Amino acid sequence: MTAIELVVLDMAGTTVLDGGVVERAFQRASERTGVADRLPWDDALAYVRRTMGMSKIDVFTHLSGGDVAAATAATAAFEGAYAELVAEDGITEIPGAAATIRSLRDAGLTVALTTGFSPMTRDAILTALHWHDLVDFALSPVDAGRGRPAPDMILLAALRAQVSSVSAIAVAGDTTSDVDSGLRAGAGLVAGVLSGAHGRAQFEAAGAHVVLADVTELPAALG
Structure with a gap:
């Protein structure tokens, strides 16, 4: 080598x-924006788990069915939720x-x-x-x-x-x-x-x- x-x-x-912060932030973002409403919740969460590590805007674009504006709003909501959780629980x-x-x-x-x-x-x-x-x-x-x-x-x-x-x-x-x-x-x-x-x-x-x-x-x- x-x-x-x-x-x-x-x-x-x-x-x-991580401590589950990414999944919890996704849940808050989904609740606030409805970005994953077109899918059953379990399917949306399973997709998030499969795509851990990928760019969040790409993940939300898929979940929104290709709606870039919705994905952008959901990404911002996710980032805000992640920051909230870090402030609440520490890192x-x-x-x-x-x-x-x-x-x-x-x-x-x-x-x-x-x-x-x-x-x-x-x-x-x-x-x-x-x-x-x-x-x-x-x-x-x-x-x-x-x-x-x-x-x-x-x-x-x-x-x-x-x-x-x-x-x-x-x-x-x-x-x-x-x-x-x-x-x-x-x-x-x-x-x-x-x-x-x-x-x-x-x-x-x-x-x-x-x-x-x-x-x-x-x-x-x-x-």
Whole structure:
């Protein structure tokens, strides 16, 4: 395997403890906007679970039947609900995530965070965790053009980090969208982590190179 130069990590469920906040925020957004009313609630929730990690505007566009205006309003409602829930309940890291990131950077690697959230919500999470200086940079779909499963955020991270090759990138996330994105980007190591939305069978079916209990096992997987 090519020596890794850049590590791209997902946020919610991978480095940030989700605790069901995404699903609860979706429920509030749906109640406030009616964006998922065309579907039975169980079907809408199942779709949200399957598409964890994807750009929220893409998820809501599907749920609204392609109504971009409705999807945009629902995305704003989701972001507002997520912020409310973080304020109500607080937010914490996946145990050991910050220490793992520090160890990766101490080893000379660039570390980037990616998320399906807007920059506003992403930055609110970083502020709550005091993580702005922990990583080299953090990216949202709007920064790169498209959200996961497209490879855009990873490829933008590669450009910013000036990696020698896409095979020098390692990607880790808790959803199959993270795995799809990493594979499409040509990353040398694509890891699924079991601390969030999806399980081992889903990751193996998606083609993950390795499945880890959580992000703290990533340094060992890098060799």
